[in-house]
Amino acid sequence: xxxxxxxxxxxxxxxxxxxxxxxxxxxxxxxxxxxxxxxxxxxxxxxxxxxxxxxxxxxxxxxxxxxxxxxxxxxxxxxxxxxxxxxxxxxxxxxxxxxxxxxxxxxxxxxxxxxxxxxxxxxxxxxxxxxxxxxxxxxxxxxxxxxxxxxxxxxxxxxxxxxxxxxxxxxxxxxxxxxxxxxxxxxxxxxxxxxxxxxxxxxxxxxxxxxxxxxxxxxxxxxxxxxxxxxxxxxxxxxxxxxxxxxxxxxxxxxxxxxxxxxxxxxxxxxxxxxxxxxxxxxxxxxxxxxxxxx
Amino acid sequence: xxxxxxxxxxxxxxxxxxxxxxxxxxxxxxxxxxxxxxxxxxxxxxxxxxxxxxxxxxxxxxxxxxxxxxxxxxxxxxxxxxxxxxxxxxxxxxxxxxxxxxxxxxxxxxxxxxxxxxxxxxxxxxxxxxxxxxxxxxxxxxxxxxxxxxxxxxxxxxxxxxxxxxxxxxxxxxxxxxxxxxxxxxxxxxxxxxxxxxxxxxxxxxxxxxxxxxxxxxxxxxxxxxxxxxxxxxxxxxxxxxxxxxxxxxxxxxxxxxxxxxxxxxxxxxxxxxxxxxxxxxxxxxxxxxxxxxxxxxxxxxxxxxxxxxxxxxxxxxxxxxxxxxx
Numbered sequence: 001x002x003x004x005x006x007x008x009x010x011x012x013x014x015x016x017x018x019x020x021x022x023x024x025x026x027x028x029x030x031x032x033x034x035x036x037x038x039x040x041x042x043x044x045x046x047x048x049x050x051x052x053x054x055x056x057x058x059x060x061x062x063x064x065x066x067x068x069x070x071x072x073x074x075x076x077x078x079x080x081x082x083x084x085x086x087x088x089x090x091x092x093x094x095x096x097x098x099x100x101x102x103x104x105x106x107x108x109x110x111x112x113x114x115x116x117x118x119x120x121x122x123x124x125x126x127x128x129x130x131x132x133x134x135x136x137x138x139x140x141x142x143x144x145x146x147x148x149x150x151x152x153x154x155x156x157x158x159x160x161x162x163x164x165x166x167x168x169x170x171x172x173x174x175x176x177x178x179x180x181x182x183x184x185x186x187x188x189x190x191x192x193x194x195x196x197x198x199x200x201x202x203x204x205x206x207x208x209x210x211x212x213x214x215x216x217x218x219x220x221x222x223x224x225x226x227x228x229x230x231x232x233x234x235x236x237x238x239x240x241x242x243x244x245x246x247x248x249x250x251x252x253x254x255x256x257x258x259x260x261x262x263x264x265x266x267x268x269x270x271x272x273x274x275x276x277x278x279x280x281x282x283x284x285x286x287x288x289x290x291x292x293x294x295x
Numbered sequence: 296x297x298x299x300x301x302x303x304x305x306x307x308x309x310x311x312x313x314x315x316x317x318x319x320x321x322x323x324x325x326x327x328x329x330x331x332x333x334x335x336x337x338x339x340x341x342x343x344x345x346x347x348x349x350x351x352x353x354x355x356x357x358x359x360x361x362x363x364x365x366x367x368x369x370x371x372x373x374x375x376x377x378x379x380x381x382x383x384x385x386x387x388x389x390x391x392x393x394x395x396x397x398x399x400x401x402x403x404x405x406x407x408x409x410x411x412x413x414x415x416x417x418x419x420x421x422x423x424x425x426x427x428x429x430x431x432x433x434x435x436x437x438x439x440x441x442x443x444x445x446x447x448x449x450x451x452x453x454x455x456x457x458x459x460x461x462x463x464x465x466x467x468x469x470x471x472x473x474x475x476x477x478x479x480x481x482x483x484x485x486x487x488x489x490x491x492x493x494x495x496x497x498x499x500x501x502x503x504x505x506x507x508x509x510x511x512x513x514x515x516x517x518x519x520x521x522x523x524x525x526x527x528x529x530x531x532x533x534x535x536x537x538x539x540x541x542x543x544x545x546x547x548x549x550x551x552x553x554x555x556x557x558x559x560x561x562x563x564x565x566x567x568x569x570x571x572x573x574x575x576x577x578x579x580x581x582x583x584x585x586x587x588x589x590x591x592x593x594x595x596x597x598x599x600x601x602x603x604x605x606x607x608x609x610x611x612x613x614x615x616x617x618x619x620x621x622x
Contacts, residue, residue, distance in 0.1 A: 035405050037353075037412075083591065087598040100351055101598030103408065104547045105591060107353075107540055112587035118580030221580070225536055229416050232409045240405075267424055274417045278398060281410065285402050 006141055007262045008255055013147035015254020016154035017209050019247035021227065022234035023158060024205030028076075030178055030241030031198040034084055034102045038110035039231055040224030042203050045113065046072065046210020047219040048121060051128055061131055064211050065153070069204050076203025080196045083109065110224070117221035125220045132215055146216035153212050157205065158247050165243065174198060178241070229270065230257075233277040239287025248288065252276070297475065300554065304467065307558070311460055315453060325452045327569040332459035333521050335561030338545040339466045340513035344506040345543065346552035347479050349486025350400060354411025355542045357395075357418050358388035358511040360533030362518025364422070367435045367528055370446075377437075377447035381519025388515025389508050396504035403489060415539045422530035434529025437522065447523045455524040462520055466513055467558070473509070474554050482506055486552070514542075541568075548593050550602030559601050564590070 025039045049068045053059040059067070083105050087098040132146035165171035176184040177194045185191050217223075234253050238245020253273055260272025280287065311332075319325050337359060345351045365384030369375040375383070399410040422429045429435065442450045449455060473479045484492035485499045493499050522528045532538065549560020567589065571582035597604035 035408065083595065086595050098598065099405070100349075100547065100551060101594055103351060103353075104544060105594050105598075107544065108587045108590040108594070111540070112584055112591070115580035115583040115587065119578055119584060120580075123579065226416075229413055232413055236406070236409060265424065268420065271417055271420055274413055277410070277413060281398055281402065281406065285406065 002140055003262075007258050009138075009141060009143055010147070011255030011258030012251055013143060013151040013254070014258065015251035016151035017213050017250070018230050018234055018254050019250025020154040020157055021206045021209035022231045022238075022246040022250045023161060023243045024202035024209075025231040026235045026238065026241055026243050026246035027161070027205070028199045028202030029235065030243065031174060032080070032084070032195045033099055034080075034106065034199065035099065036199075036202070037103060037106040037228060038113060038224075039106075039202070039206055040226070040228030041110050041113040041117075042072065042076070042206035042224070043210040043213065043227050044117060044219060044221065044224040045075075046207035047214035047217075047223065048117060048210075049207070050211040050214045051126060051219060054128060054131070061128070061211055061215055062149075062153075065208055068211055069208055072207030073200040073204040076200035077196045079109065079203070080199040084199070085192075085196075110228075114221050114224065121221065123221060125218045127218045128214050144216060150212040150215065154209070157208055161201070161205070162244065170197075226270070230273065233273050235287075236277060236285075237280050237287060239289045242287060242289050245287055245289035300471065303555075304471075308460075308464060311463075312457075315456060319456075322452065323573065325456060327566050329452060329456050329459055329524055330569055331561055331565040332456065332463050333517055333524070334541060334545060334565050335557055336459065336463045336466045336517045336520075337514050337542045338549070338557035338561050339463070339470050340510045340517065341542050342546045342552065342557045343470055343473055343482075343513075344503070344510040346546055346556060347474065347486065348482040348503055348506045349552070350503055350507065351405075351408045351543070352411040352507075352510075352539075353408055353536075353543055354395075354414040354539050355510070355514050356415050356534050356536070356538035357411070358392060358514035359518035359521070359538060359542070360418060360422070360528075360530075361388045361391060362515030363522035363528045363533050364429060364435070365515075366519035366522050367437055368428070370437060371435070376445060377519060377523050378445075381447075381516050381523070384519045385512045385515035388518070389512040392507045392511025393504060396507040400503040400507065401500050412536070412539070415534055415536050418534040419530045419536075422534055429530070432530065434527060434532075437526040439526065448526070452524075459520060459524070462517060466517070469509075469513065470557075471554055473506075478502065478505070483552070544590060548590050548600055550600035553600070553602045556600055556602050559605075563601065 021039065021043050025036060028034060028036055028039075046068060049071075050061045050064045053064045053067070054061060084102055087101040087105065132149050134145050135142040136145050136148055165174060173184070173189045173194055176187075176189060177191050181191050184194075230250075230253055234249040235241075235246050236249075237252060238247070238249035253276070256272050256276050257269045261269035264272065314328060315325065319328050337355060341352060341355050362381060362384035365387050366377050366380040369380040369383060370377055395410065395414065399407045423432050426432070437448070440446050440448045442448065444454075473482075481492065481497045481502050484495065484497055485503065489499050518533070525532075545560040545564050546557040547560070548564060549558065550556030564586075568582075568586050571586055574582060593601060593604065597607060
């Protein structure tokens with residue numbers, strides 16, 4: 001029983017980060033309809049940024065969040081403006097037409113980022129040691145300190161995201177754009193800006209998740225391709241485009257992954273996630289929380 | 296239109312068949328040409344379900360890998376000649392394709408893309424895990440038999456080149472037949488407006504599954520041909536995301552849903568990638584960075600791909616010419 005509880009706690013803590021970068025994916029998908037295959041690679045970028053800042057300048061990862069996040073946001077806006085927006089200019093009768101080109105553009109971007117990282121840092125796996133070492137005891141159970149910090153940061157960041165979407169004027173314009181983009185444009189919302197900014201926020205969330213993830217998870221140029229798989233399952237679990245659902249989905253995916261790793265086989269941990277994925281598609285394809293963006 | 300296509304196809308075929316005579320002289324170039332043909336064939340198969348039908352698959356490596364592994368395992372465990380094995384592998388891929396289709400094609404939109412992409416990862420993990428069957432990470436080698444045409448093994452790569460070319464021709468003929476058939480028309484109708492297609496009596500879900508099954512069959516067969524030409528397969532080459540992306544990239548960058556798209560994409564992108572990959576002395580990662588940049592540039596110039604890009608250029612040239620003459 002203790003072992004089971006321990007596994008669930010580990011899954012929950014990791015799941016917080018899954019939830020964080022998946023909610024970024026869900027946000028940009030919900031608004032721009034872009035399936036961003038390179039989302040996981042922006043997590044990798046965050047991981048390398050955090051690692052390099054610590055090794056090179058001695059910047060603590062928690063401080064890196066403050067420095068790196070604005071850059072990730074700008075990078076996201078830039079990617080949207082330079083690469084993705086182009087696809088919308090032709091054949092805009094149906095968003096699906098542009099969506100296919102966008103998928104390949106983000107795939108090519110993913111290959112590009114992975115290989116630029118390979119070029120810059122080599123293929124070796126790198127780890128960050130010494131930050132948040134040790135465990136925190138919780139009665140008979142314990143939690144890895146780095147994972148606990150990561151979980152808390154995820155919850156805080158997600159809380160801020162939720163607050164912005166649910167309670168601010170900007171959040172209102174975003175939700176209006178999701179509900180009906182033509183109507184939103186008609187009442188004076190600059191949907192072009194909303195698209196770019198939400199894409200930027202999605203990338204920024206991926207970056208934050210990466211900065212924290214690297215404190216307990218090794219990084220290599222191809223790390224992102226495993227993470228994008230988790231983001232896919234998570235957003236389908238939570239309901240495509242549903243930010244809150246994506247966060248909850250992340251927690252579930254984390255727990256399922258740890259349970260499979262502990263009780264079935266370590267190398268099959270992602271197969272467990274995939275079975276959940278298939279079950280959701282059969283039983284409840286709209287996801288646990290339906291289709292709406294926020295509460 | 297069809298007559299022009301037939302003439303163009305014959306010209307391209309003559310060009311491809313004579314290639315070893317005037318361009319492809321080294322063993323390296325021959326291998327590049329062979330890989331080009333195999334991935335072009337896979338992209339033609341991909342185009343049937345994803346291009347005509349609009350159901351984007353990022354998991355065709357699943358069928359490719361199933362074909363490859365079946366062919367090798369049937370040979371090793373049951374002494375079955377690969378000439379039969381590749382078709383058995385194709386059938387297995389078809390069965391899996393129908394399963395995937397029944398799960399994910401009743402849903403519209405991007406679910407299919409997400410499921411197929413996730414599947415590549417799962418098949419790779421499974422192929423690594425069940426090493427008793429698949430040899431795990433190490434992979435499987437086809438038993439070497441020297442020059443054994445009855446066992447689909449040849450000492451010269453030229454034989455493989457012409458066999459792969461025959462498969463490309465066959466696949467292109469099937470794809471062209473589908474394109475102009477009632478099935479192709481229905482598929483394009485589903486792609487353009489599924490509701491309208493259903494209202495006209497098109498059985499959308501069934502036809503999407505049929506097109507995926509056909510696509511899976513062809514991809515499985517060419518996977519078997521691939522493994523006979525390399526005589527080796529491992530989980531990464533078979534089921535890796537790179538293989539899946541490669542197949543889809545060729546067809547999309549060439550011209551998704553266009554009859555000629557996969558051929559144009561394959562003829563340009565695969566040699567580019569192979570030649571970049573062969574440049575020794577470059578730091579790891581640079582070649583694929585360049586490759587990805589080229590793909591990005593193509594799609595930025597025209598998101599619909601190279602066939603439309605070329606047509607657009609041809610139109611503007613025609614428009615410019617008379618104006619230039621008047622001035």
